[in-house]
Amino acid sequence: MFLFLWAPPAPAQPGVTELVDQAQAAISVGDTERALALSNQAVALAVQAGDPTLQGNALRRRAEVLRRFNRYDEAEAAFTQALSHLAPLEASVALGYTQHGIAQVHRYRGEYAIALSRLREAQETFGQLEYDPGLIDVFNSLGVVYDHLGELDRSLEWHSRSLTLSRKTGNETGIADGLYAIGHVHRQLKEFTQALAYFQDALRLDVATGDAQNIARSHMQVGTTYGALGNYETARAHVEDARDMFARIGSPRDVDWALGALAHFDVKQGNFDAAMPVLERVLEQATARGWSVLSVRALLDMARLESAGQRHGEAVRYAQEALATAKAHDTKRQVLMVYEELSRLYEAAGQPAAALAALRSYMRTKEALFDRRRTSVIAVMQSEAEFERQSIALELSEKEQALTDLALQRETTLRSVGLAALLGCFLLCFLVYGRIVAKGQNRRLALEVEEKTRKVRESHDELERAYAAVNHASLTDPLTGLSNRRFLEHHLATDTALAASGRDNPSARPNENDLIFFLIDLDHFKAINDREGHDAGDAVLVEVSRLLEREFRTSDYVVRWGGEEFLVVVRFVGRWEAPVIAERVRAAIARCEIPAAGGRTLHCTCSIGFAAYPLLPSQPTAVSWQEVVTLADSALYQVKRTHRDGWAGYTLATPRLALTKPIAQWVEPALRSGALQTISSTGGGVE
Numbered sequence: 001m002f003l004f005l006w007a008p009p010a011p012a013q014p015g016v017t018e019l020v021d022q023a024q025a026a027i028s029v030g031d032t033e034r035a036l037a038l039s040n041q042a043v044a045l046a047v048q049a050g051d052p053t054l055q056g057n058a059l060r061r062r063a064e065v066l067r068r069f070n071r072y073d074e075a076e077a078a079f080t081q082a083l084s085h086l087a088p089l090e091a092s093v094a095l096g097y098t099q100h101g102i103a104q105v106h107r108y109r110g111e112y113a114i115a116l117s118r119l120r121e122a123q124e125t126f127g128q129l130e131y132d133p134g135l136i137d138v139f140n141s142l143g144v145v146y147d148h149l150g151e152l153d154r155s156l157e158w159h160s161r162s163l164t165l166s167r168k169t170g171n172e173t174g175i176a177d178g179l180y181a182i183g184h185v186h187r188q189l190k191e192f193t194q195a196l197a198y199f200q201d202a203l204r205l206d207v208a209t210g211d212a213q214n215i216a217r218s219h220m221q222v223g224t225t226y227g228a229l230g231n232y233e234t235a236r237a238h239v240e241d242a243r244d245m246f247a248r249i250g251s252p253r254d255v256d257w258a259l260g261a262l263a264h265f266d267v268k269q270g271n272f273d274a275a276m277p278v279l280e281r282v283l284e285q286a287t288a289r290g291w292s293v294l295s296v297r298a299l300l301d302m303a304r305l306e307s308a309g310q311r312h313g314e315a316v317r318y319a320q321e322a323l324a325t326a327k328a329h330d331t332k333r334q335v336l337m338v339y340e341e342l343s344r345l346y347e348a349a350g351q352p353a354a355a356l357a358a359l360r361s362y363m364r365t366k367e368a369l370f371d372r373r374r375t376s377v378i379a380v381m382q383s384e385a386e387f388e389r390q391s392i393a394l395e396l397s398e399k400e401q402a403l404t405d406l407a408l409q410r411e412t413t414l415r416s417v418g419l420a421a422l423l424g425c426f427l428l429c430f431l432v433y434g435r436i437v438a439k440g441q442n443r444r445l446a447l448e449v450e451e452k453t454r455k456v457r458e459s460h461d462e463l464e465r466a467y468a469a470v471n472h473a474s475l476t477d478p479l480t481g482l483s484n485r486r487f488l489e490h491h492l493a494t495d496t497a498l499a500a501s502g503r504d505n506p507s508a509r510p511n512e513n514d515l516i517f518f519l520i521d522l523d524h525f526k527a528i529n530d531r532e533g534h535d536a537g538d539a540v541l542v543e544v545s546r547l548l549e550r551e552f553r554t555s556d557y558v559v560r561w562g563g564e565e566f567l568v569v570v571r572f573v574g575r576w577e578a579p580v581i582a583e584r585v586r587a588a589i590a591r592c593e594i595p596a597a598g599g600r601t602l603h604c605t606c607s608i609g610f611a612a613y614p615l616l617p618s619q620p621t622a623v624s625w626q627e628v629v630t631l632a633d634s635a636l637y638q639v640k641r642t643h644r645d646g647w648a649g650y651t652l653a654t655p656r657l658a659l660t661k662p663i664a665q666w667v668e669p670a671l672r673s674g675a676l677q678t679i680s681s682t683g684g685g686v687e
Contacts, residue, residue: 016051023042043055053086053089055085059079059082062078063078063098067104075101079098083095091129100122103119106118107145112145116145122134122138123138123142132169133169136171137162139165140174143158146158156185162178163178163179173209173214175205176214179202180221183195183196189479190529190563191538192229200222216241216242220239220261223237223239227264232265239261239265240262243258246258253294256282260297260298263282267301272308276302276305283302296322299321300318300341303316307348312349316346319338322338339361343362355641363630363633363634475487481545482545482559485561488569496515500614500620514572514613515570516611516612517611518568519608519629519635519636520548520566520568522564522606523607525604528602532596532597536596544604544606548568551584567629568585579649582608586681590605590606590645605644606645607639607647608648609634609636609638609648611631611649612628613628615627616657618657618658622663634667639680642682650677650678651678652676652677653674654675
């Protein structure tokens with residue numbers, strides 16, 4: 001008698017692919033801890049298998065999880081390992097997403113030129129595979145890079161391309177991502193009505209696809225945009241929905257993001273008792289976990305709350321703490337925002353000297369941010385140019401190879417005909433026939449060469465037209481049609497060289513070759529938006545743009561500088577004309593009647609600051625045009641702080657004044673000594 005003992009087989013262990021899929025599923029529901037554990041198991045199993053494709057995929061998934069944890073150095077190392085396994089193989093979707101992931105890491109670090117280069121590599125890989133979902137992700141990422149660089153027109157261009165491709169392929173997730181990104185750009189431009197429409201469309205699609213984290217984030221954007229428009233009841237409902245969803249998927253940072261937004265609404269509505277405990281809780285969590293952006297937002301709202309309660313000392317203390325936090329994490333945008341808020345708080349506290357110091361720090365930071373952006377933009381443009389050069393070279397190489405192949409085919413045909421001739425007269429019929437065939441082939445080959453040459457020319461012409469269109473769009477403000485900041489970068493180098501030429505001996509020629517920079521800021525523009533709506537605000541900006549184009553010469557540069565601020569460069573005139581020009585423009589804007597809803601008309605005033613280039617005729621290149629703009633900005637803010645609806649500018653007590661130290665350290669002593677003076681519409685120096 002035999003006794004058989006039976007035991008059920010052990011359950012099969014998941015393979016690498018299954019573990020990678022499970023890690024992706026964990027990411028989509030916000031369970032990043034489980035996603036990291038699963039991806040680590042996948043990497044270990046792939047190493048045992050020794051399959052480079054499996055190892056590359058597993059390492060890529062692990063890198064993506066590490067990126068979610070903001071562990072960028074580890075993420076980059078994992079992506080680089082994945083690339084070492086995947087790059088030697090044929091082009092694959094995994095390779096494209098690895099290149100895309102490395103680009104994302106560099107973007108989060110602010111290394112935009114490197115990020116752009118990696119994104120172009122990913123674009124080339126996905127394009128070779130004709131893999132539309134990957135191209136959609138790359139286009140959106142390109143839009144985000146340009147958003148961070150402040151190139152919002154180019155950002156919109158890439159997000160629009162992503163959205164168009166998503167709609168063409170029916171990719172609902174891609175459509176939602178594209179709508180969300182375009183909404184964010186409009187919000188950056190303070191075009192809240194347009195932003196809201198995009199966020200609402202994104203939310204509807206996110207609900208249809210069922211991705212919990214995307215649904216919650218779209219709720220947040222819809223809610224905060226309603227808040228910016230003053231509709232706090234609807235804003236609160238959306239943000240509360242987002243808070244609850246973030247809590248369910250286990251995303252504590254996003255929960256605090258939502259709580260901070262709700263507290264911000266309370267501050268705006270005057271519900272101070274409700275706001276303070278929430279802000280304290282958010283600050284405690286954000287400080288403990290290193291969430292600097294949330295810390296700064298909470299501290300600024302606490303400062304505003306204390307200021308509203310006339311507790312100015314506490315308000316300033318919170319704002320100074322926010323400044324220290326922003327500086328510690330080198331977030332220039334937030335440093336700029338804190339300095340602006342500090343200036344207001346000091347002014348409310350009756351400390352004009354401290355307010356002015358904060359304002360000067362704001363201007364220095366703004367200039368530094370502009371310089372950093374400009375450096376990034378130049379690096380990006382160089383990267384783009386190199387990529388395009390390589391692409392064109394590759395295309396031409398392929399065309400040349402095709403033409404070479406055709407020529408070899410033709411030569412082979414001719415040799416065949418020659419050999420046929422040697423067969424003798426008895427093959428004469430075949431020879432004649434062969435020649436006829438050869439002639440036909442020659443004609444076809446000639447036509448093919450001609451056709452391919454025509455297509456190369458057409459492609460080149462089309463590329464030139466596309467470059468021209470993109471170049472024009474990148475230099476133009478989409479709302480007003482005026483030039484933008486990048487336009488000046490392209491055009492001022494020649495003008496400043498001409499303005500500075502011959503100035504080493506100022507007495508040798510009249511001083512009638514100056515560039516005068518006018519910064520024009522509309523007064524109380526936010527009140528127009530709040531009272532009349534953002535469509536009315538846009539109408540005011542467009543009408544003022546047309547007025548400025550009429551008031552200045554066609555040879556002058558009229559630029560939308562940002563928000564409700566315009567920069568005008570009056571070219572090659574005498575600097576003594578600046579006050580006359582400023583007063584003429586101020587009066588024209590004050591008289592302007594702008595049609596509004598219900599047959600009404602709107603009026604607005606402006607504040608103007610100006611300075612001339614070269615600032616010092618005896619040292620024409622000692623002060624850059626960017627530093628002259630900063631001086632004009634300083635004069636503008638002096639007008640804003642005193643009376644508005646006026647103008648102020650800098651002038652020299654003597655044309656032979658010399659720069660003895662860096663401009664940032666030179667201005668204050670020069671003003672105190674009277675060597676550098678301010679003139680204004682109030683009839684004297686602006687204090």
